[in-house]
Amino acid sequence: MQHKKTLRKAGLKAGILWGFQMFVFMNYIFPYVGSEEISISLFDVVLWSCAGGFFGLTMYIFGLWNLKRLY
Secondary structure, three states: HHHHHHHHHHHHHEEEEEEEEHHHHHHHHHHHOOOOOOOOOOHHHHHHHHHHHHHHHHHHHHHHHHHHHHO
């Protein structure tokens, strides 16, 4: 049971960090390097938030799968 709580926290943290990192790279760094206009829209915020949530959920599911294989 304790492992599931740890996995849940780790998955949430991974999803938030991944989504934020992708948001920054795709909306600030890549347009700056490509000499394009830097613009932010609500769509981008929602897109990368959902993508981060999906990534975190995927990491949690793979962690549970590995946990079941170990115990």
